[in-house]
Amino acid sequence: MSLARPLSIFALALAASFGMVQAAFADEPVKLTLTLKDHKFSPAEPTAPAGKPIVIELANQDGTPAEFESKALRFEKVVTAGKTITVNVHPLKAGRYRFYDDYHEATTEGFLVIQ
Template structure:
């Protein structure tokens, strides 16, 4: 019976993580068919937040930020998200690794 308890703990942990991500402040970043981002400059408060990623193009895209150590590949027409925790205000570049000529900036604002 201890394996049942262990499984219950794992399921509860996953459910809590999913619910926690759903309650975070959420911002949207859209990959446009022309290879651009909308918005190209995304302002967020310091702390923990979620960026919903939407690929409106007919090609794969990859959200990547080296200073934030985040990357996420999305197929054509796919939606997904990344959760970021950062306490230091500042500007953090991001780009689409498949279209590196277009850059964006995540602006982390101080907590009010």
């Protein structure tokens, strides 16, 4: 029996499993970490790549509750004083998407920049 055949099968299996790993990474969400302090988001303009699911973690360091909201990104979630929440965002096209604290909308906003 020649060694060539088992080796090529092994090579194919390796290539296939590598492809699956690549596919898993493609769907891996991009994580963004934001803080809210003195009614300002930081960073105020986080960036993320287009076409990837995104998870935004927001830590509210203020002594008042906030409602993390975005019509463009379709989320709305209350975060009480001193707590941290996460919201999921579906894959997006390049652009600038506004978010805000619905309890202080006039002063507290940011933009998710998709590149």
